[in-house]
Amino acid sequence: MNSKKMIEEITALPVEERVMIVDSLLRSLNQPESEIDKKWIATARQRLMEMRAGSVGAAIPGNEVFDRIWQRFQE
Structure with a gap:
């Protein structure tokens, strides 16, 4: 199978x-090796499980999160 397909x-x-x-x-x-990488992976998995279980409120789209961050830096 070629890459395009x-x-x-x-x-x-x-x-x-x-x-x-x-x-x-x-x-x-980029194989994760450091303790920081392992902690980020654990956090991401936990958040995914919370999202799937419905125990988290409404998710905020990534672009909205980044817009908020940029607004804070522009103030």
């Missing part, structure tokens, strides 16, 4: 599956 198939997958693929690819390029 593979990308087309991957982009047709549900977002959670695409995230797992991206995560796997990034890990293959």
Whole structure:
């Protein structure tokens, strides 16, 4: 299978599956080794479990979060 076909198939997958693929690819390029990386991974997994369980309020889209951050720096 060529790269173009593979990308087309991957982009047709549900977002959670695409995230797992991206995560796997990034890990293959930059293996997490440090304690900080391990803590970030644990935090991300915990937050994902909370989101799936519905124990977190409404999620804030990433672009909105970054807009808020930029606004704080511009003040």
